[in-house]
Structure formats: structure tokens, C-alpha cells
Amino acid sequence: MSDVFSNWQGAAKLVDPRKPARWGSFYVALARGRESFKWWMPMIAYGIGHPVLYLMSIGIGLGSLVSKNLGLVDGVPYLTFLAPALLMASALQAAVDETSFVVLQGFSWEKSFHAMNQTAIGGRQIANGLMLYAMFRVIINSIVYGVILVLFGALSWESIPGLSLLALLLGTCWGYVFMAYASYIHEEGDMLVLAMRFIVAPMFMFSGTFYELKNMPELVQNIAWASPLWHGTELARSLSYGSSDPYTFWHYAVLLGYGLIGAAFAYPQFMKRLSR
């Protein structure tokens, strides 16, 4: 076998910097995927097991109780009302998973972003690569969740592509917010845990996931306007069973606003931390 020295050509001949300049983000996403797939068993178990168990307990169990006592919710059976919201909540959680501790790990714990930045790629591509993989995971997650919802009779097959794209929009926009937030945290993950406990978890309760928001106190209704999940859920319900919604434009505007603000903070902070 040849050794390192006998075949040495030198980087000047070997490396074309245009290639990593063009494909660097994709390489980062692939690396993230390779790392993430080390956990493929729990990922599949969670990806399928979570929606199935959730639908059995909340959707069918609680749903039958709701239907028996209240009849239709928003003009449809409870499970139909619940399904698009669950899909959106799951997408948001997947996006948060891929843009929170992963960022902290890259900057502080393993310094893998610094290793990447020693090569021909830079901070912007690292952030793009992370987001690309987060988007991939959100899409796969949404398709799997969507199929399970169809099998439970909660969705139609036709609505899966549209709902997956909405999930992608929600995941990407909120993912940028979380990526930006995580990129400002140094060393310990306490601030991320706080954000999970006091922002992400309550979001599921205040976004009209399990009930119509119009039945809630006005204060809660106002809080929902700040929740990306509520905007995503409203759009998803409209797409899924045609619920009437006068705020479609604003739902998109708020989601895009979150995404733009998140990206505006995330990219410069990535560059800054990698050049300090």
C-alpha cells in the first residue's frame, strides 16, 4: 500500500476552493446527518411511536370524550381538529432539536464548528448546513407524522404535501430564532433548558393546539399572537379542513418575521464567534 508521502500532490493541485465554496453547506448538512443517524433506532422509535401513542391517548381517548360532550369542534370531529396542530407542534419540536443543543455542542462542548472553520468552509456555510439538515428532518418528520394521521383517519392524503410545506416554513422560521439564541450561549446549556421549559413547552398550551382559542380568555388569545405555533396551526387547519381564517396574511407575515429576525442575528453571531 502507498503511504502518505509517496502520493503527495499538494493542496495547490488537489483542492479546488470553488467546490467547498459552492457545496460547503451541503457537506455540513451531510456530516450532521451522519452524526444524527448514529441514533437512528431511537429516532425511528420516537418518530413513529410518539404520534401513534399520542393519537391513541389524546386524539382517540380524549377525543371521544370531547365529541360525546361537545360534538363538533370548529365544525369538524375533534381528531380532525387536533391533527394539523399536532403535526405543526411536532415540526416545531424537530426544528428546535436541530438548532439548540447542536449549536452549543458545535461552539462550546466539542468545538466541531471551529474544526469545520479550519477548513475551506466558513461560518455562514456552517449555519446554512445546520439549517439544511433541520429542514430535512422537519420534512421527514412531517411526512411520517402525516401518514400516521391519515391512517388514523384524521387527515386526507392530499393534505400531506401542503401541510409538510407549512411545517417546513414553521420549522425553518422558528429554527432560525433558536439557532440565533443558542449561538449567544457560552459553555453551559442552562439558558437553553430555560427556553425549552418556559417558551417552547408553554407554547403548546397557548397555541390553540387542543382547543379553539376563541374559547380562551382574551389575555391568552393575545399571547397566542406571539406564538409561531399558533400561526402555523391556524394555517394548517385552514389547509387541512378549510377552517375559516381572516388572518392568513398575518400568519405568514409573523412566521417570516421570526425567520428574518432569527437569521439576522444568527449569521453574524456565527461569524463573530468563529473569528474571535
Add this chain to the structure above:
Amino acid sequence: MTKSSEPELVIRAKGLRKTYGDFVAVAGIDFEVKRGEAFGLLGPNGAGKSTTMRMITSTLQRTEGELTILGKDPDKFGPEIRAHLGVVPQQDNLDRQLTVWENILVYGRYFGLSRKFLKNKIEELLAFAQLEEKRNVKSEELSGGMKRRLTIARGLVNEPEILLLDEPTTGLDPQARHVLWDRLFRLKELGVTLVLTTHYMDEAEQLCDRLIVMDKGQIMAEGSPAQLIKDYSSKEVLEVRFGSAGNSNAAKKLQKVGDRIEVLPDRILIYSSNGEKVLEQLTKMGLKPVTSLVRRSSLEDVFLRLTGRTLVD
């Protein structure tokens, strides 16, 4: 020799300065590195070596001054320059979840290298790092020395024009250090420029054609190891110990012995062209050291002379 046949300058720094608020990490230094040269940055912790190294690596922006790497400004052409560099950072930053094999593959892909090329390259690098048996082991399960060897091998995946090594042998056992030195020599023979920081004097003397001695962000001296020793130290050094209580008393009597003396907490260093002769002189003076050692001067002595401190202070 005509000017065109002179080795190309691959690194050029002029007035290079890096500050963090009021703290000056690198205080406006000038140096040049020629292609194929082994260039060292020597100094204690906090001297500014790693900061200088990170600026050369094109991952840390300078505050002031000029810097060109391979003829380009790293602040403007960072990724393009880094495409041709190999970097071995002080702290191993391997991907802990990935195997040894995957760590090199993923890193190679960041340079845009094809899978086909990398398949062979990884085998060569595993042999280089003596990690063939560990190819499928996650990097988090490797020993410290193995991680270091993998980090060094990974830094060669793109066959760099300049290999930057920040404290490369920290954590390696003596045998592994010598193996690495041998391999770095072979890379140098291939025309690879080596830039390394170290606080091991033997390493600097073995590997470097030329080096700068840094302290407090400044260059204290520059030259080849032999030239620096010649300029700043004597040929030999006599090290004597009189016990922690006896050193200071003995030092008073030794003021006129040798070329000069340095009194350290645990020993006295007497600089002279002939250490044995000085030792005889001590005996005649009635001084009986607990231990004595005559050795040749090293870069440690140069550093002591220049800064009044040892490298490990």
C-alpha cells in the same frame, strides 16, 4: 543567487496586532516564513503564540497590521487560504460521535475532496497515525495520545502547503513524539512549510530551521536555534543545587564565577564556555553542591536570558 530563485514567502506579517479590549495579545509583530521552511513560535503560556497562530490559520481577524498567507489577505480570502492549509489546533476538536475513519472522511469533504480520493487517502492517514486497528472506534473512546495522532492525520487530509501545528506533541509519549518529528521531517522534504508553536525546547531545536521567541505578545528574538543560543547564551551551563536554603547563600559567592549566573528557586545556573572547569573552581572555593550537571546551552537558557523567566513559569 538571483532574486527569482529565492524561496517564495508564504507568510508575511508586518505590525501584526491583536487586542481584546484593553488586553494586548499580540503587540505588533513582524516576521516572514519562506516556502518549505520549518518555523517555530516559542514562548510560555500567554505569550501570544496561539493567537498569532490563529491569525495565520485565517480563523481570527487581526486588529491592526498587515498579514498575507500564500499571497492573500486572510481577512478577505479566509476559506480560499484555508483550503491550502492543514491545521492541528492545541485542543483536539474531533467529532466525538463519529469513528476514526468517519472523522477523516467528513473533514476531507469540507475541502471538497471526492469520496473516491478520500477512500485511499484515509487508509494512508490511518497508517501514518498508526490507527488502522481503531478505524471503527468512536473518537471519544480513544486515548489522549490517539486523539492527538488522529487530529494530526486529519490535518494532512488535503495535503496542505502549510501545516500549522499548535503544541503538536502535548499529550504524546516520548516515542510517539519522535515518530511524529520524523514524519514532519519527511513532510518538510516534500516541500511542506511547517509552522509550529511549542514550549518544548527540544522540539523547537529538533524541528525548526528558524524561530521567534515570544513573550507578552512581542518578539524577543529571532533566528535559528543554534544562532539564538550563540547570541544569547554561552556554550555550556553548569547547574548546581545547594538545597532550597543554601542556594541564595551560595549565589552570593558565585557572582564572579563563569560568564553570568541565574538563580532559580531550586537551582543555580552558571553560564560558561567550559562547565567542567567552573565546577573545579567551585570545589577549590570550598563549595559542595548537592547535585551538579554540566550540559550544553538550550533555548530554555535563551528564553531565561531574554525574559528573566523559564518557559514553564
